Amino acid sequence: MPLGLQLEQRLQPVLGHTVQGCRFTLHGSTVTARAVGRPATTGARVTGVTGTPCGGRRRLTVSVVWYPERGLERKAPTMSRARVGIVGAGRVGAVLGARLRAAGHDVVAVSARSEASLLRARTLLHGVPVLDPAEVVRRSDLVLLAVPDDSLEQLAAELAPHVHEGQLVLHTSGRHGRAVLASLADRGARTVAFHPAMTFTGSDVDLDRTCVMGLTAADEDRPEVEALALAVGGTPVWVDEADRVVYHAALAHGANHVVTVVNQAMDLLRSIGVADPSAVLEPLLRASVTNTLAYGDAALTGPVARGDARTVEAHLDAIHTAVDDGGEIAATYTALSAATIERALRDARIDEHAAASLRDSLSEGAER
Numbered sequence: 001m002p003l004g005l006q007l008e009q010r011l012q013p014v015l016g017h018t019v020q021g022c023r024f025t026l027h028g029s030t031v032t033a034r035a036v037g038r039p040a041t042t043g044a045r046v047t048g049v050t051g052t053p054c055g056g057r058r059r060l061t062v063s064v065v066w067y068p069e070r071g072l073e074r075k076a077p078t079m080s081r082a083r084v085g086i087v088g089a090g091r092v093g094a095v096l097g098a099r100l101r102a103a104g105h106d107v108v109a110v111s112a113r114s115e116a117s118l119l120r121a122r123t124l125l126h127g128v129p130v131l132d133p134a135e136v137v138r139r140s141d142l143v144l145l146a147v148p149d150d151s152l153e154q155l156a157a158e159l160a161p162h163v164h165e166g167q168l169v170l171h172t173s174g175r176h177g178r179a180v181l182a183s184l185a186d187r188g189a190r191t192v193a194f195h196p197a198m199t200f201t202g203s204d205v206d207l208d209r210t211c212v213m214g215l216t217a218a219d220e221d222r223p224e225v226e227a228l229a230l231a232v233g234g235t236p237v238w239v240d241e242a243d244r245v246v247y248h249a250a251l252a253h254g255a256n257h258v259v260t261v262v263n264q265a266m267d268l269l270r271s272i273g274v275a276d277p278s279a280v281l282e283p284l285l286r287a288s289v290t291n292t293l294a295y296g297d298a299a300l301t302g303p304v305a306r307g308d309a310r311t312v313e314a315h316l317d318a319i320h321t322a323v324d325d326g327g328e329i330a331a332t333y334t335a336l337s338a339a340t341i342e343r344a345l346r347d348a349r350i351d352e353h354a355a356a357s358l359r360d361s362l363s364e365g366a367e368r
Contacts, residue, residue: 081104081105081106082105082106082140082141082142082168083105083106083108083139083140083141083142084097084100084101084105084106084107084108084140084141084142084143084144085107085108085109085110085136085137085139085140085142085143085144086107086109086110086111086125086128086136086143086144086146087110087111087133087136087137087143087144087145087146087147087155087159088111088112088117088145088146088147089110089111089112089117089118089120089121089124089125089130089146090117090120090146090147090202091120091200091201091202091206092146092172092196092200092202093110093144093146093147093172094110094117094120094121094123094124094125094146094202095124095200095202095206095207096144096146096172096196096232097110097124097125097128097144098124098125098207099207099231099232099233100144100228100231100232101125102207103231103232104231105142105231107125107128108128108129108139108140109128109129109130109131109135109136109139109140110125110128110129110130110131110136111130111131111132111133111136112130116202118130120202120203123203123204124202124203124204124207133155133158133159134158134159134161134162137159137162137163137167138162140167141167141168142167142168142169142170142228143159143163143167143168143169143170144170144171144172144194145169145170145171145172145181146171146172147171149173149174149175149176152171152173152176152180152181153180153183156180156181156182156183156184157183159184160183160184160186160187161187163184163187163188163189164187164188164189165187165188165189166188166189166190167188167189167190168189168190168192168221168224169181169184169189169190169191169192170191170192170193170194170225170228171191171192171193171194172194172195172196173193173195173248174195174197174214174244174247174248174251174252175244175245175248176193176244177193177216177239177240177241177242177244178191178192178193178216178217178218178241179241190217190218190221191217191218192215192216192217192221192225193214193215193216193217193239193244194213194215194225194228194229195213195214195215195248196211196212196213196214196232196234197211197212197213197214197237197251198211199255208233209233210233210234210235211233211234211235212234212235212236212237213229213232213234213235213236213237214237214239214244214247214248215229215236215237215238215239216238216239216240216241216244222238260332261332261336262281262285264328264329264332265277265281266278266281267323267325267329268319268322268323268329269281271322271323272322297343297344297346297347297349298347300340300343300344300347300349303315304337304340304341304344304350304358305340305344305349305350306350307350307351307354307355307357307358309354309357309358309360309361310361312337312358312361312362312365313361313364313365315333316330316333316334316361316362316364316365317365319333320365330365334362334365337358337362338359338362341355341358341359341362342355
């Protein structure tokens with residue numbers, strides 16, 4: 001099916017319709033968005049408008065970021081200045097601590113164990129005393145637990161004797177909701193999942209980045225938690241407790257695994273003498289991600305989308321011999337190609353005959 005026709009099917013006119021919770025209007029060449037079915041304290045900023053000529057008509061796909069509007073009858077949710085303690089000055093904890101301090105909160109203590117964490121604490125939270133986790137909790141109204149997922153439950157149990165009634169305790173895990181902090185809730189703490197959907201370097205380059213904050217909190221705590229998310233430059237997105245693992249799996253699959261795929265692609269390019277593989281891949285990768293986010297499966301190109309089974313077979317032959325870990329890269333290529341075949345088939349990009357030929361090529365490649 002021609003790409004233009006596929007886009008025609010996917011992209012509906014946004015003007016005068018509600019899309020992503022917005023009602024869109026056009027004034028001259030400016031597209032504006034207003035919230036529909038949201039609190040009067042929120043609005044939307046159009047961050048990307050792409051016009052695509054399809055069938056002789058101009059259709060739009062729109063990217064939206066929510067933000068608190070000013071000048072409305074009701075004010076955006078706010079939180080009074082809090083004494084903040086950071087448990088774990090890793091890449092995430094140190095950056096969020098610095099953002100909370102920039103937003104007017106008083107960061108009173110931080111815990112750090114490794115040399116790298118101590119350096120981040122000194123750099124991003126200059127002047128904040130480094131204390132043991134229990135003392136951090138005792139000194140704080142708001143505690144941010146920024147530790148690995150698998151150690152969170154045990155840490156919560158160790159800190160439980162030190163929390164106080166009504167204390168707000170947030171963790172930055174994507175996988176976990178509030179249940180992992182049950183030992184703290186039993187002591188009267190208000191527990192929150194406060195996950196930034198962003199990759200961090202743990203340096204000052206992170207301080208100006210914006211991202212979605214995946215939040216889970218008790219209903220009565222939502223306004224306060226949303227205010228905190230906005231204070232650190234985040235866009236609040238509420239995730240049900242039961243959906244946390246799926247939420248986190250989506251982010252890990254979409255962001256973490258691409259690191260492996262891109263590095264494997266760079267290894268292959270280096271094997272044939274390309275001096276700067278990133279320069280070759282960067283424009284292609286940016287276009288691919290941008291198109292996929294805008295158009296979904298319609299953005300797919302390449303041999304699977306064309307049904308080129310012999311090309312896929314040739315790729316696997318070349319990969320096996322190009323680098324020392326060719327078998328590992330070929331296994332990745334095979335698994336992703338198999339998934340791509342199924343998506344292309346469901347999307348009517350290829351027919352069942354082409355899909356069968358592609359599967360045969362993958363099977364033959366796996367036997368090498």
